[in-house]
Amino acid sequence: MATRIPEPAPTSRRPRVHPAWWVAGAAFVALLAAAGFRGAPGALMVPLHEEFGWSMSIMSLAVSINLVLYGLVAPFAAALMDRFGMRQVVSSALFLVALGAGGSVVMTASWQLLVFWGLLIGTGTGAMALVFAATVANRWFVNRRGLVMGVLTAGAATGQLVILPPVAAMAEGIGWRPASLVIGATALAAVPLVWLVIRDYPEDRGVRPYGADPSSYVGPARAAGGALKRATEGLAYATRQRAFWALAIAFAICGATTNGLIGIHFIPSAHDHGMSATTAAGLLAAVGIFDIAGTIASGWLTDKFDPRKLLVAYYAFRGVSLLMLPWLLSDQVHPSMILFIAVYGLDWVATVPPTVALCQRIFGDRGTIVFGWVFASHQIGAAVAAFGAGMVRDVFGTYTYAWWGGAAICAIAAVLSISVTATRRRLPAQPISTQTPDPEARAEAR
Structure with a gap:
């Protein structure tokens, strides 16, 4: 039941820093730590191939399982956070990541790769994913929501790239094996911070969300019902609207052209051109550095401009970059490659804040769970691309056709993004609840 938050007593001492910022900071660290393994397969595939003789196809299959679970677990994780709390879900997720990374050091057969890399780590990272970032942003912030979503998204994406050079x-x-143990230890190290700092709602700290109007803010209606029921009801509601399909397909293309292609296969492709794995990993880490600026800027822009137009620009730049990549790869780093890294980094997950904003505008209180399903499509796209690019490499002996295919589907994503019918006015921001959007928003979303 929704409750109005009383005005604090005149003598109460307000914190200098709103607790929302501490929660966002802890969430950033947790996302950074959990993301470590997501970029690691690109650096570990060559050593595993040399030691065990496993093909790129079987290793790509393990990564594909990881990516699919990373996406499919997300909407259920959003509902579980509503039901049981963010601390419990996120801490459990970090333990799963650590178990998968640490357990992988005892692998002796390729099917075990599917269990450790695919099942355990995929489930663990999926239980956090970007729905965790969206939950924090939607519950704890009214002002600066887009900016916070951009920062948290940068943490999730940058963690998988920055860790690549040391790995x-x-x-x-x-x-x-030592590299895998370091990744597992990093995930475990974030658990105490999550447990000490993160709370489910601002009311748990005796405050309102950052930027909430004291005269009109009403506390959120707490979730009721099982996580499975709420997640599936959110999907059933969303699939009846064309905007969901446009967002989901475009975001699947986003996943295919980031995590699926560049994230997994850039290092093996650069290795094919004579570049060392360490140098290629350093380039991907530079993508992560540019990504921080690009995603935070995208969050700021999302607060001010039409998210659909932003998405069109992002996909267009990405498509042109992929089209040129086969001519840029070589055994040495050169200025054109640095330009590619900068453009791709600024664009890496800049698509997330506009997509989250559109889900919130169109689907109202169900926006976070709906985004979980949209994000699931992102990871399905990444999984298909990861496996498909490995097959292309095995069949043709080169990744060129995979890069060109990625460029072509980016054009499709740009068209889909501009076709989304957004609400004509900005709906009031509300935390997640079991209430449905108002009739006007529902009509406009159709």
Whole structure:
């Protein structure tokens, strides 16, 4: 039941820093730590191939399972956070990531790769994913919501790229097993911070969301019903609207052209051109650095401009970059490659804040769970691209056709994004609840 938050007593001492910022900071660290393994397969595939003789196809299949679970678990994770709390779900997710990364050091057969890389780590990262970021932003912030979503998204994306250079260096120097243990230890290290700092709602700290109007803010209606029921009801509601399909397909293309292609296959492709794995990993880490600026800027822009137009620009730049990539790869780093890294980094997950904003505008209180399903399509696209690019490499002996295919589907994503019918006015921001959007918003969304 919704409750109005009383005005604090005149003598109460307000914190200098709103607790929302501490929660956002802890969420950033948790997302950074959990993302470590998501970029690691690109650096570990070559050492595993050399030690066990496993093909790129089987290793790509393990990564594909990881990516699919990372997406499909997301909408259920959003509902579980409503039901049981963010701390419990996120802490459990970090333990699963650590177990999968640490357990992988005892692998002796390729099917075990599917269990550790695919099942355990995929479920663990999926239980957090970007729905965790969206939940924090929607519950704890009214003002600066787009900016916060951009920062948290940067944490999730940058973690998987920044960790690549040390992982690649360890894999080449002392072996891939110590690198896997470091990733597992990083995930475990974030658990105490999550448990001490994160709370489910601002009311748990005796405050309102950051930027909430004291005269009109009403506390959220708490979730009721099982997580499975709420997640499936959210999907059933969303699939009846064309805007959902446009967003989902475009976001699937986003996943295919980031995590699926560049995230997994850039290092093996650069290796084919004579570049060392450590150097290629350093380039991907630079993508992560540019991504921080690009995603935060995208969050700021989302607060001010039409999210659909932003998405069109992002997909267009990405498509042109992929089209040129086969001519840019070589055994040495050169200025044109640096330009590619900068453009792709600024664009890496800049698509997330506009997509979250459109889900919130169109689907109202169900926006976070609906975004969970949209994000699931992102990971399905990534999984298909990860496996498909591995097959292309095995069949043709080159990744060129995979890069060109990615460029072509980026054009499709741009068209789909501008076709989304958004609401004509900005709906009041509300935390997640079991209430449905008002009739006007429902009509406009159709």
